[in-house]
Amino acid sequence: MTQITAVLTNAADRQVQRRDGSGTFTLHEVWLDGRGPFVARRDVYTLALGLLNQSVTAQVRSEQKGDFTNHYLDHVTANWNGMQQPQQPNYQQAMPQPPPPQQYTPPPSQDEARMAEERKNLSIHRQTACKVAATLMMAAGANPPSPLDFWANVDSLVHFFQTGQKPVLTGGTTPPALNDGYVHGDEDIPFDWR
Numbered sequence: 488m489t490q491i492t493a494v495l496t497n498a499a500d501r502q503v504q505r506r507d508g509s510g511t512f513t514l515h516e517v518w519l520d521g522r523g524p525f526v527a528r529r530d531v532y533t534l535a536l537g538l539l540n541q542s543v544t545a546q547v548r549s550e551q552k553g554d555f556t557n558h559y560l561d562h563v564t565a566n567w568n569g570m571q572q573p574q575q576p577n578y579q580q581a582m583p584q585p586p587p588p589q590q591y592t593p594p595p596s597q598d599e600a601r602m603a604e605e606r607k608n609l610s611i612h613r614q615t616a617c618k619v620a621a622t623l624m625m626a627a628g629a630n631p632p633s634p635l636d637f638w639a640n641v642d643s644l645v646h647f648f649q650t651g652q653k654p655v656l657t658g659g660t661t662p663p664a665l666n667d668g669y670v671h672g673d674e675d676i677p678f679d680w681r
Contacts, residue, residue, distance in 0.1 A: 488548045492566055493519035495543045497587070498535045517560050519545055521587060525560035535563050542566040609649065616644035 497518040502511045515532035516524035525547055527535060535543075546562040620640040624631055632640075647653065 488546050488561060490544060490546055491519065492542065492544050493522075495519060495535055495538045495541060495545075495563065496521050497523070498532060498539060500532075517563070518587065519543070519547070519560075523558065523587075525558045527560040527563075531560055531563055535560070538563060538565055609645075612645050612648035613641070616641045616648060619644055 495517065499516055501514045501516055501524075503514055504511050514524075515527045515529060517527050517532065517535045518524055525545075542565070543563050544566045545560055545564075547558060547560055549556055549558050551557075620637050623640060624637055
């Protein structure tokens with residue numbers, strides 16, 4: 488969290504449509520020195536309405552969520568600095584103003600996009616490796632391998648999915664079944680893709 492001193496320049500509610508289309512919800516947004524919006528909880532937003540166009544001390548934070556960075560206002564107090572406190576703030580005068588235009592956010596760099604793609608692929612490879620290793624364990628029948636064998640299979644499969652290199656047995660040899668010259672195809676997959 489970061490503490491900043493700024494003039495609270497605007498506060499407004501915004502209705503947002505839920506992604507699943509099941510309705511809307513209200514975001515309470517606040518602008519500090521014209522920067523924002525910062526999303527605030529209802530109680531912090533109510534305080535902010537009473538401090539419009541005044542110097543404030545604010546606790547703010549930013550969180551990365553996927554391709555977006557969200558900014559939050561967690562706490563706000565008046566910054567009096569020896570000035571006389573006004574009487575009771577008049578909440579009736581704090582009419583919401585239209586928000587300033589959205590600032591342009593450049594798209595992620597190629598390195599960031601490549602790293603995100605690699606993380607996604609690794610996650611898919613891990614999931615697939617777990618499914619294949621579990622299928623191999625179930626196919627073992629009455630003599631199932633140990634859990635350590637399961638995780639060794641998962642590691643070997645992930646390595647294969649990531650690099651295309653065949654697994655190597657301890658001692659540096661490729662398993663004999665993999666050296667038989669047989670070309671493996673989709674019909675070798677031990678579960679149904681449909």
